[in-house]
Amino acid sequence: MIFNMDFTVENFENKIQISVSRATKVGQMIVRESREERTKDGAGNFLFSPHPTYPSLLRADNNYFLIEGSIRLRHDWKEGDNFSDANKDDYRAVLDEHLEYHNSTYSDGPGWCEGTTTLGDTPCDWKQSPLMYEPDCYQTTLEILETNTRILCPMQHEGGWSFEKADVAPGTTITATKEGTDCFIFFGQACNVNGTAVSKNATKKITSDSINIENVSTKLCRLVKIYK
């Protein structure tokens, strides 16, 4: 494992850990170097599960979200991995369901594929992470491509959490509905919620059925909803 960036970590109710990278530099990276290095819950159980249609793909367990800046995500596979060159089209098909190509790139070759993603400035409604599924391969690398890129990394004390994201343009408002029993929202930029100021990088718990979130910053605001 290679892990050379700093995170600010908060533990909410011993249910979900919210970590946000800070003061990142170009070239910093997180590398999972084997299948055994996939993330686990608090009890040490792996969190991944196979894709319902494509067994060479796994439902991602790390749930990294880009909050600001840009990243490169690369997967490497070798003989013996569940994923092989023959499965690249399957992965591409799954990516195509979610990936926003106006701010992302994709390329591949023998034994690898990679993509870059920039937050950009195009708003979007609530949706699942495009990186929800990933190749079942030995190595995955997340690399910072822009100074002060922010990555959100929620970690589950017990599995079963769901994740959605939305991007709100400056000065505009989006509605977030409460889902599940425990529902948290991470705010990528300063917002105003029903008259209450919420600061950048804050995590709040929703107890109302729904809230209206106004982005009062000058940048696109990524919101991440985490619920169970």
Next chain:
Amino acid sequence: MYNITWQKEIEDTGEVVRYVDDDTGEDKTSTLMTMVVTPDNPDLPVRTYALRKNILTDEHIKGFEYNCLLEWATILNVDPVKYKVDEETLTIVLRGKVDDPQKIEKWLKPNGMQDVEAKDAETL
């Protein structure tokens, strides 16, 4: 991965040097030692250090080699964000490389209460 190797040659030149003992204030003499550090990569510069024999220690020698390695890494455009010179092994290693299985296990799971105390989120 970068692998910079070198040869070192330490020689007592026999040249007598005078110095003042910092503790006693006495005038003393020693001989001058030189250490020539020659990289195996001919594109990198050779470096020579000189020091009195009475203060040349293994720690000094390692420090000289470390400084050479830092300079050579810069010349070879080794990315300082991704790599660093390890002072112990005198090798260029990836920053953040975690080999200890126990430490890896800790990274893979959320931190326990002993590391990050649980708190309630403000509600909306």
